[in-house]
Amino acid sequence: MDVLYLLEFLIFFVSIFxxxxxxxxxxxxxxxxxxxxxxxxxxxxxxxxxxxxxxxILFTLKMLASFDVVNSFFYxxxxxxxxxxxxxxxxxxxxxxxxLSWLDDALNLNNKAALIAxxxxxxxxxxxxxxxxxxxGPGWWCVVFTGGLGxxxxxxxxxxxxxxxxxxxxxxxxxxxxxxxxxxxxLLASGIILARACAGDWTSFSVTLFEFMDGWPVxxxxxxxxxxxxxxxxxxxLNKTNNAIFGSIFLGVAFIVIAIAIVYLMPPTSENPIxxxxxxxxxxxxx
Amino acid sequence: xxxxxxxxxxxxxxNVLWTQWTKPVLFASLPCNNNDGNCELKTSNADHIHMFDxxxxxxxxxxxxxxxxxxxxxxxxxxxxxxxYNGVYGNSKFSMIVDVQGIAEALQExxxxxxxxxxxxDAPPVFLLDSNRMTGQGKEPGKYDNRWCVxxxxxxxxxxxxxxxxxxxxxxxxxxxxxxAHILLRYQNQGIHIFLCNNDEIPKELKxxxxxxxxxxxxxxxxxxxxxxxxxGGFGAVIPEPQIGWSNRRYYGYG
Numbered sequence: 001m002d003v004l005y006l007l008e009f010l011i012f013f014v015s016i017f018x019x020x021x022x023x024x025x026x027x028x029x030x031x032x033x034x035x036x037x038x039x040x041x042x043x044x045x046x047x048x049x050x051x052x053x054x055x056x057i058l059f060t061l062k063m064l065a066s067f068d069v070v071n072s073f074f075y076x077x078x079x080x081x082x083x084x085x086x087x088x089x090x091x092x093x094x095x096x097x098x099x100l101s102w103l104d105d106a107l108n109l110n111n112k113a114a115l116i117a118x119x120x121x122x123x124x125x126x127x128x129x130x131x132x133x134x135x136x137g138p139g140w141w142c143v144v145f146t147g148g149l150g151x152x153x154x155x156x157x158x159x160x161x162x163x164x165x166x167x168x169x170x171x172x173x174x175x176x177x178x179x180x181x182x183x184x185x186x187l188l189a190s191g192i193i194l195a196r197a198c199a200g201d202w203t204s205f206s207v208t209l210f211e212f213m214d215g216w217p218v219x220x221x222x223x224x225x226x227x228x229x230x231x232x233x234x235x236x237x238l239n240k241t242n243n244a245i246f247g248s249i250f251l252g253v254a255f256i257v258i259a260i261a262i263v264y265l266m267p268p269t270s271e272n273p274i275x276x277x278x279x280x281x282x283x284x285x286x287x
Numbered sequence: 288x289x290x291x292x293x294x295x296x297x298x299x300x301x302n303v304l305w306t307q308w309t310k311p312v313l314f315a316s317l318p319c320n321n322n323d324g325n326c327e328l329k330t331s332n333a334d335h336i337h338m339f340d341x342x343x344x345x346x347x348x349x350x351x352x353x354x355x356x357x358x359x360x361x362x363x364x365x366x367x368x369x370x371x372y373n374g375v376y377g378n379s380k381f382s383m384i385v386d387v388q389g390i391a392e393a394l395q396e397x398x399x400x401x402x403x404x405x406x407x408x409d410a411p412p413v414f415l416l417d418s419n420r421m422t423g424q425g426k427e428p429g430k431y432d433n434r435w436c437v438x439x440x441x442x443x444x445x446x447x448x449x450x451x452x453x454x455x456x457x458x459x460x461x462x463x464x465x466x467x468a469h470i471l472l473r474y475q476n477q478g479i480h481i482f483l484c485n486n487d488e489i490p491k492e493l494k495x496x497x498x499x500x501x502x503x504x505x506x507x508x509x510x511x512x513x514x515x516x517x518x519x520g521g522f523g524a525v526i527p528e529p530q531i532g533w534s535n536r537r538y539y540g541y542g
Contacts, residue, residue: 099507108520108521174444
């Protein structure tokens with residue numbers, strides 16, 4: 001038991017170190033003096049992103065997390081800094097795997113298409129981590145395992161979409177705002193579905209893997225996006241204007257509505273009966 | 288004397304399409320310099336590319352201030368110079384791995400020349416690069432590593448160039464560097480003709496060979512790992528020197 005507590009403290013301090021580094025790396029370029037103020041809006045958006053994400057994580061931890069977390073200042077702090085460290089990992093993976101960099105593309109190159117995709121990606125990552133915190137579980141490894149599953153699925157699907165439609169090149173090199181909007185909304189919508197797949201009481205690693213399959217509708221969503229992108233590529237080849245911003249926003253909102261509908265239509269998250277008994281003891285001790 | 292902001296605005300006016308690719312990094316780190324405004328425009332060896340062609344964009348990839356001078360000569364012919372220098376100006380000239388002092392001075396002096404020119408808003412672009420951007424021994428301890436690279440994201444896409452009537456690119460350089468090949472091959476694959484022009488030679492059409500990691504998602508990440516990022520954007524940071532501490536163990540400190 002003592003080893004577990006020590007490990008939690010270790011995770012807490014490592015997460016503090018990582019999240020501090022993340023915040024410095026994130027905010028230092030935003031506050032640096034530049035000769036031009038044209039990307040002020042970009043700075044505001046990027047500056048508010050971690051704050052908004054922390055708000056979402058805090059809400060989840062206070063309302064939907066494990067029974068021993070919701071009222072514990074230590075656990076809430078630990079999972080918040082763990083979340084920031086996880087977001088740091090996710091954003092770094094987005095840079096190296098998606099070639100979609102918040103610093104290079106969104107801030108330094110003032111690429112609006114990349115900014116929208118980065119914002120969608122950041123919020124999608126936040127939702128996946130928040131989803132991993134929903135439900136009862138014996139420790140931090142449940143959150144890391146389920147969140148890791150969601151992150152891997154989210155990244156792999158992004159790569160599949162790119163291999164069919166060259167999405168990343170179109171966002172970062174072509175600066176196709178329509179493509180950035182569609183992909184950004186997709187990243188957010190897939191984050192909602194995968195958050196649902198990550199949610200639920202912890203039973204075991206194998207059961208968690210099985211329960212994660214609840215997120216299968218994300219495959220349909222990715223398939224729809226591939227078809228939509230192939231249509232836009234075809235349009236571009238016919239020399240028709242590809243700057244369909246309103247159409248892209250409409251599609252993006254449709255992705256979000258579909259994702260929320262899927263989460264609502266799904267059966268409730270599976271509950272482990274053992275936590276019912278633990279909860280009873282927990283409440284008796286508190287009363 | 289012009290402040291940094293004004294100088295940047297002269298090189299990157301708001302109403303011009305191509306100037307959104309101008310890199311602010313070197314302007315932001317420029318040393319304050321009292322410029323008397325009496326600047327002379329240098330002549331260039333490659334007079335045959337100075338015949339204005341509305342369907343051509345130029346990439347000047349020459350060492351140091353030569354690239355700025357060439358850009359200014361082309362600006363007189365009607366082109367719009369777009370500085371893409373992404374290496375930060377270090378504290379001391381001698382500590383920098385890539386010496387950008389000449390470029391910094393040329394940009395300051397050139398601002399006056401450029402200010403006097405009346406370049407059309409829809410003028411074709413001339414992108415300015417320093418061919419010495421990747422010279423040096425890499426991360427040398429104690430030095431200011433401001434080596435940099437140009438990526439496909441740093442220049443307009445082929446479709447945007449074609450949309451704006453650019454059908455050929457003239458590269459003013461002795462050779463095509465690897466990082467530039469990534470960009471040029473993308474242009475060539477989209478139907479833009481690439482020409483290479485070195486000194487007195489007449490521009491010759493070029494078939495760009497495929498560089499390593501072409502179109503790879505990991506290309507930019509891999510290249511930037513070998514360079515030193517600056518916290519405020521661009522590339523440039525002091526490489527820590529290894530020192531021997533009291534415990535006879537090596538550690539890294541700044542300076």
